Amino acid sequence: MSTSLVRLVNPTFSKSVCRSADNLIQEFIVELKIFRRGQGCASRPKIRSEFRIMNAKTLRSMALAFGLALALSPLAFGQNSTQTANNAPTDASRARSVSSGQKMKIKGVVVKRDADTFTVRDLGGVDTVVRLTDRTSVKSNGGFLRGGTNYGQTNILRGLNLEVEGHGGSNGELEADRVRFNDTDMRTARAVESRATPLEDRATASEGRLSEVEQNAQKLSGQLDELAAVSNAARGGAKAAQETADAAVAGVNATNDRISALDDYVPQETAAVNFRVGSAVLNPEAKTKLDEIATKALNAKGYVLEVTGFADSTGSTERNRLLSQRRADAVIRYLVENHQIPLRRIVTPYGFGESNPVADNKTRAGREQNRRVEVKVLVNKGLTQPAPTVNSSGSGQ
Numbered sequence: 509m510s511t512s513l514v515r516l517v518n519p520t521f522s523k524s525v526c527r528s529a530d531n532l533i534q535e536f537i538v539e540l541k542i543f544r545r546g547q548g549c550a551s552r553p554k555i556r557s558e559f560r561i562m563n564a565k566t567l568r569s570m571a572l573a574f575g576l577a578l579a580l581s582p583l584a585f586g587q588n589s590t591q592t593a594n595n596a597p598t599d600a601s602r603a604r605s606v607s608s609g610q611k612m613k614i615k616g617v618v619v620k621r622d623a624d625t626f627t628v629r630d631l632g633g634v635d636t637v638v639r640l641t642d643r644t645s646v647k648s649n650g651g652f653l654r655g656g657t658n659y660g661q662t663n664i665l666r667g668l669n670l671e672v673e674g675h676g677g678s679n680g681e682l683e684a685d686r687v688r689f690n691d692t693d694m695r696t697a698r699a700v701e702s703r704a705t706p707l708e709d710r711a712t713a714s715e716g717r718l719s720e721v722e723q724n725a726q727k728l729s730g731q732l733d734e735l736a737a738v739s740n741a742a743r744g745g746a747k748a749a750q751e752t753a754d755a756a757v758a759g760v761n762a763t764n765d766r767i768s769a770l771d772d773y774v775p776q777e778t779a780a781v782n783f784r785v786g787s788a789v790l791n792p793e794a795k796t797k798l799d800e801i802a803t804k805a806l807n808a809k810g811y812v813l814e815v816t817g818f819a820d821s822t823g824s825t826e827r828n829r830l831l832s833q834r835r836a837d838a839v840i841r842y843l844v845e846n847h848q849i850p851l852r853r854i855v856t857p858y859g860f861g862e863s864n865p866v867a868d869n870k871t872r873a874g875r876e877q878n879r880r881v882e883v884k885v886l887v888n889k890g891l892t893q894p895a896p897t898v899n900s901s902g903s904g905q
Contacts, residue, residue: 606676668697810888833859
């Protein structure tokens with residue numbers, strides 16, 4: 509009974525807490541029974557005095573029991589609340605919503621570009637939609653004793669690494685007040701955009717061709733049903749019709765594979781030309797290698813040239829990056845002017861500076877190998893695959 513009373517005050521108490529409170533209440537009950545037995549003698553002054561002392565002890569015991577229950581009640585409820593909070597699932601969103609009027613500065617890469625907005629993804633992988641207004645300032649970062657260059661809002665491209673400062677708008681977007689970036693990052697973004705746009709156009713064209721192939725496949729499926737009916741009626745043409753159907757399906761699958769591979773380029777030839785220290789001038793040996801790889805490229809079908817420049821660790825990082833870019837430009841200029849390689853066949857060149865070394869920069873021979881430009885002949889995999897053929901092994905009787 510006493511345990512039920514304590515659990516009524518707080519049902520979350522453990523058995524040990526309820527047992528302690530129960531002992532205190534049992535003492536109160538025993539003393540109450542003693543009081544009732546001696547109630548007939550309560551007129552005596554001594555018994556009345558003892559009764560008052562006993563009553564005071566009983567009240568203290570009772571108060572201690574209920575005080576213990578009430579004191580531990582917040583702790584038990586707090587533990588339950590803590591467990592509930594710890595067990596509650598959390599759903600992390602990958603998109604950031606900016607409160608209206610909240611000032612914010614973010615750094616990241618542009619992953620999506622629309623007419624008046626663009627999406628920035630930071631290092632944590634969180635996307636923020638940024639809105640451009642007439643008051644948005646778009647500039648490059650200035651160097652020592654010089655200011656940055658003003659750019660139009662249309663120069664914000666996908667792949668651009670930038671910093672945006674602004675305040676929250678009404679739709680959870682960040683309204684940009686300032687957009688800043690480095691000129692080097694702008695050149696990189698333009699190179700990425702120039703390569704991504706043709707690939708997207710090719711992907712769109714491939715999707716159209718795939719749709720046509722699917723329609724042709726559906727027509728072939730209907731024709732195969734007709735052939736199956738004719739073969740069943742002719743008694744003996746079923747096997748030939750099945751073989752024809754299998755060959756047709758194989759031809760459709762082969763065509764789909766070729767279309768899927770139109771955007772897949774594989775390296776067919778690779779050549780590396782080396783340079784002197786701090787120089788971007790081609791020597792006779794380098795020109796001979798470029799003549800050979802240009803001849804192979806012109807005889808290939810569906811080719812593009814990938815040109816990348818490198819430098820050794822001599823000098824500063826920025827100087828080596830610019831030097832590697834000049835070396836790549838020198839190779840492209842030689843291929844265009846001496847072998848009439850169309851510019852549409854050349855992927856935008858890029859200078860990696862002293863990164864991606866092929867040898868140890870601590871040795872003279874290693875540094876000589878790292879001062880190079882790599883030229884790769886990439887061939888379209890979809891165009892080099894053989895065309896599918898449909899062979900029929902027999903005909904219906």
